[in-house]
Amino acid sequence: MIRIIALTDAGQVLGKRLQTLVPNSELHFKPKPFAETVQDFFREGDALLFICATGIVMRTLAPVIESKLQDPPVLVLDELGRFVIPLLSGHEGGANQWGSDVAKVLNAELVMTTANAYLNPVYTLGMGCERNCPLEYLESLMLEGLERVGLAPEQISGLYSIDIKADETHLIELAKKYQWPFMTYSAEALKAVEPLLSTRSDYVFNTVGVYGVAESAALLGAQRLTNASPELRLNKIKNPKATCAVARAYQI
Known part of the structure; x- marks a missing residue:
């Protein structure tokens, strides 16, 4: 509010x-x-x-x-x-x-x-999803998220997720469609940004080992791209099959 x-x-x-x-x-x-x-x-x-x-x-x-x-x-x-x-x-x-x-x-x-x-802002997109999530669920949620914070796809520096999604076909396809690099991180690596999460899901933690895939992945991606402290630009949003978050960090 x-x-x-x-x-x-x-x-x-x-x-x-x-x-x-x-x-x-x-x-x-x-x-x-x-x-x-x-x-x-x-x-x-x-x-x-x-x-x-x-x-x-x-x-x-x-x-x-x-x-x-x-x-x-x-x-x-x-x-x-x-x-x-x-x-x-x-x-x-x-x-x-x-x-x-x-x-x-x-x-x-x-x-x-x-x-x-x-300084120059760097924006990163984090996403999580059900296995074999259809592309339309991923793309529509991504576009909704970017619209909420006034960003265009070309302002995004990369798509990030957890390593168990490294072979997720439609995440890979989404990144290819928008010409983003697609990178994934281990649950252990994602824990480094845990204090910055807006919400924590015990269900997600018990399933994959982190309290939030989309936010964690976006934050860590922004941190590693800039070597600077990241922040959430868009807290996690979701639809029935996917989650999405946007992070930002600044570099000179």
Whole structure:
């Protein structure tokens, strides 16, 4: 859930506009009690978009900030919608990319303050599937996932999975169709990115030895391509026969 929080009448006008432009968003105008309400949203992991002064945001969130690996993304906008500032979790939480997306829809200026503004993103696709999964299940899910995060197939650097899928005919065919390298990793190797998973499935772990194939494979692929810390750009989505996730890491 994306929480849009406005504190002035002009901010409320902008917030209503954003609510129509940003999917899965909800506007909160002068929520009361302010600090407790906002801190609860933050603890729940909701993405926060404030239309107010940055000082108010920092003083309010300071007691609940933990780390860039755990905190949800936070953006701050001026009430006229001229500037978009990724304030917290810019890289790890995705606020930089989210801020860029918001700036584009508002025709605003993105004010980037992190080093990642000078780095190149590398995107990787992770997939898991039932044995002999039909190509149409894989391709439709992949296209849906990329559409959700505004990526095109040509922006993907490779398709990744677990080694028991190394001979999966239609994963191989999918990679060939989109001219991606197809690589697989052992369960032991995939465990290295376990702390970065958005969800953990005991069923999957008991079956293949990792808590999530798609997310783990995408994350490890991005890490090994860049030698940098990866993050999930798209948390796992699924259909009846396959799973899909997208990861991102930055390289100079």
